[in-house]
Amino acid sequence: MKRIAVTGIGVIAPTGVGRERVWQALIDGRSGISRIEDFDTSNLKTNIAGVCRDFRPEEMFDEREMSRLDRVSQLAIAATEMATREAGLTNGELDSYDAGVFLGTGFGGQSSIEEFCGAFFSNGKGRRSAIAIPKSMYNASSSNIAIRFKTRGPNITVTTACSSGANAIGQAFHLIQQGHAERMIAGGVDAPITPVVMDAWKEMRVLSTKNEPPERACKPFSANRDGFVLSEGAGIVVLEDLEMAAARGAHIYAEVxxxxxxxxxxxxxxxxxxxxxxxxxxxxxxxxxxxxxxxxxxxxxxxxxxxxxxxxxxxxxxxxxxxxxxxxxxxxxxxxxxxxxxxxxxxxxxxxxxxxxxxxxxxxxxxxxxxxxxxxxxxxxxxxxxxxxxxxxxxxxxxxxxxxxxxxxxxxxx
Amino acid sequence: MTREALESIEDAVKSIIVTELRVDRSRLGPTTHLMKDLGADSLDALNIALRLEEQFKIKIPDDAIPRFLTVGDIVHGVNEHLATQ
Structure with a gap:
C-alpha cells in the first residue's frame, strides 16, 4: 500500500496567516475571536466571531481578480500558495494530470450569494451580474485553485458541513493511495461570517452569547459552555505519494x-x-x-x-x-x-x-x-x-x- | 442623432467599461478591443451588455454581444438599438 506524506501546509485563521503564526498562537493559547465590525449586529444575540483580520487579499489579487473571486476563493488560493510553496513544488510538478484538488466547504461563496440575492430582490435597484453563478458556486474555490496552479487531475469539492475539510483530506488521501493522482492539494475553506448566516445561526440557538470578553466565549467541554463561535479560514495541505516526496527531498511533516x-x-x-x-x-x-x-x-x-x-x-x-x-x-x-x-x-x-x-x-x-x-x-x-x-x-x-x-x-x- | 448625443453615448459606454474592467479611461479609443487590448473575457462582455441594457433601457439580443468587440462597435451598436426602439 502506498504511503501518503504531508509535505506542505497553508493556513489562514483568525489568529493569523501562515503555519508559524497560527501554530504559535495555538500553543500560546491565544484566541482569534473578536467583535464583528463589518456589519450591524444590533439585532443579534451574538456579536463576536473569528474574522481573519490579518488576511489582506488586496496584497495578492488585483482589483479585477478581487471582483471575480468570492472571499472564500481568495482564502483558498492564498492558503494553497503557501502550501505549495512550502512543499517546494515547481510549476512543472503541479501542471500535471497527476496533481489534483480536493476541497471541502460548507457555505461556498456565501457573501456573493447574498449579494446577488439582494440584487434580485431589490426591485431593480441592486447590481445584477453575469458572474453570479461562477463566483458563488460551491466548487468555485477548487476550480480557481486549478486554474491558478494548473493542476489538471481530479478536481472535486465535498460539502458535509463541519466535516467537509476532513472528508476532503480523507478522500484525497485515498485517491493518491489508489493511484488516481501523485499529489493532491487538499483541505477546507469557508467564509460564512455574514449578516444572513449569523441571523440564521441565531435562530438555531447554537451560537455562544458570551460576548464579553470575546476571547473567552468558546468553552469546549466546560459545564458552562453555551455554544460555538462562528469563524472563517482556510486549511490546505499538499498530500503526496511518500516515495515521490522523499525522492525529491521534500520535508515530510507526517503521514496520513x-x-x-x-x-x-x-x-x-x-x-x-x-x-x-x-x-x-x-x-x-x-x-x-x-x-x-x-x-x-x-x-x-x-x-x-x-x-x-x-x-x-x-x-x-x-x-x-x-x-x-x-x-x-x-x-x-x-x-x-x-x-x-x-x-x-x-x-x-x-x-x-x-x-x-x-x-x-x-x-x-x-x-x-x-x-x-x-x-x-x-x-x-x-x-x-x-x-x-x-x-x-x-x-x-x-x-x-x-x-x-x-x-x-x-x-x-x- | 446629433454629434452631442453620440458623444454622450460614447462617454457612458466608456464609463461602463472602466467600471467593469477596472482599466484607466485613457486606454479607451474607438478601436480599443475589449478582449485583445483590455484582457476581457466573455463574462465581462455579458456584464458590459447588462450594464448597457440597464443604462440605456435597451434589450441587446444574444447574437449582438459577440459583435461588441471595440469601443467604437459598442457605441455604434447602442446608437442603432436606440434608433430602432
Whole structure:
C-alpha cells in the first residue's frame, strides 16, 4: 500500500496567516475571536466571531481578480500558495494530470450569494451580474485553485458541513493511495461570517452569547459552555505519494495513515455517539492501528452542549478505560468554528502537534461537567515527554447532517 | 442623432467599461478591443451588455454581444438599438 506524506501546509485563521503564526498562537493559547465590525449586529444575540483580520487579499489579487473571486476563493488560493510553496513544488510538478484538488466547504461563496440575492430582490435597484453563478458556486474555490496552479487531475469539492475539510483530506488521501493522482492539494475553506448566516445561526440557538470578553466565549467541554463561535479560514495541505516526496527531498511533516467516514442516519442536527465512534473505529481500521496506539485526539469540540457530551461518549466507546489517559483538545476554543475549514485546520494542528511534540490546549475551560470527564488539556499547551513520544493521533470532525470524518496521522519515520 | 448625443453615448459606454474592467479611461479609443487590448473575457462582455441594457433601457439580443468587440462597435451598436426602439 502506498504511503501518503504531508509535505506542505497553508493556513489562514483568525489568529493569523501562515503555519508559524497560527501554530504559535495555538500553543500560546491565544484566541482569534473578536467583535464583528463589518456589519450591524444590533439585532443579534451574538456579536463576536473569528474574522481573519490579518488576511489582506488586496496584497495578492488585483482589483479585477478581487471582483471575480468570492472571499472564500481568495482564502483558498492564498492558503494553497503557501502550501505549495512550502512543499517546494515547481510549476512543472503541479501542471500535471497527476496533481489534483480536493476541497471541502460548507457555505461556498456565501457573501456573493447574498449579494446577488439582494440584487434580485431589490426591485431593480441592486447590481445584477453575469458572474453570479461562477463566483458563488460551491466548487468555485477548487476550480480557481486549478486554474491558478494548473493542476489538471481530479478536481472535486465535498460539502458535509463541519466535516467537509476532513472528508476532503480523507478522500484525497485515498485517491493518491489508489493511484488516481501523485499529489493532491487538499483541505477546507469557508467564509460564512455574514449578516444572513449569523441571523440564521441565531435562530438555531447554537451560537455562544458570551460576548464579553470575546476571547473567552468558546468553552469546549466546560459545564458552562453555551455554544460555538462562528469563524472563517482556510486549511490546505499538499498530500503526496511518500516515495515521490522523499525522492525529491521534500520535508515530510507526517503521514496520513487512515480515514473513516460515517453517517449518523438519525437526526439532521442532533449528534449520535454511535455514528461518531464508528467513524473513529473505521479510521483506525483503515490505518491498521490499534486503539491503544493513539497518543492524542484533536476533538471536534464545538462547545455546544450536545456535541461535547456526545463526542466524549463516542471516545469512551472506542478507547474504553484508556479514554481517560489520552489527551483530547479542542482548538475551536481559540479559533472558533470555521465550518468547512475547521476539519482541515484541525488536521493541520494535529500534524503540527506531532511535528513539534506539543499538544495545543483547550482554553476557557472553567467548570467540570460530569458528562465530559476526559483529559482535555486545559492547563495550557503540553510538551510531550520524550519517553512517551506523540507518534499517532486522530482528528475528529462531526458535521450537521450527521456526517462524521476521522483522520489518522502518524509521525514520519523513514 | 446629433454629434452631442453620440458623444454622450460614447462617454457612458466608456464609463461602463472602466467600471467593469477596472482599466484607466485613457486606454479607451474607438478601436480599443475589449478582449485583445483590455484582457476581457466573455463574462465581462455579458456584464458590459447588462450594464448597457440597464443604462440605456435597451434589450441587446444574444447574437449582438459577440459583435461588441471595440469601443467604437459598442457605441455604434447602442446608437442603432436606440434608433430602432
Amino acid at each position: 495513515i487512515g480515514y473513516g467516514s460515517t453517517a449518523d442516519a438519525s437526526h439532521i442536527t442532533f449528534p449520535d455517539p454511535d455514528g461518531e465512534s464508528h467513524a473513529m473505529t473505521r479510521a483506525l481500521k483503515d490505518a491498521g492501528v490499534n486503539p491503544n496506539e493513539i497518543d492524542y485526539i484533536n476533538a471536534h469540540g464545538t462547545a455546544t452542549k450536545l456535541n461535547d457530551a456526545s463526542e466524549t461518549e463516542a471516545i469512551k466507546r472506542v478507547f474504553g478505560s484508556r479514554a481517560h489517559e489520552i489527551p483530547v483538545s479542542s482548538i475551536k476554543s481559540m479559533l472558533g468554528h470555521s465550518m468547512g475549514a475547521a476539519g482541515a485546520i484541525e488536521f493541520i494542528a494535529t500534524v503540527l502537534a506531532i511535528e513539534n511534540q506539543v499538544i495545543p490546549p483547550t482554553t476557557n475551560y472553567e467548570e467540570a461537567d460530569p458528562q465530559c470527564d476526559l483529559d482535555y488539556v486545559t492547563e495550557g499547551s503540553r510538551r510531550v515527554a520524550s519517553s512517551t513520544p506523540l507518534r499517532t493521533a486522530i482528528s475528529n470532525s462531526f458535521g450537521f447532517g450527521g456526517n462524521n470524518a476521522v483522520l489518522v496521522v502518524r509521525a514520519y519515520v523513514q
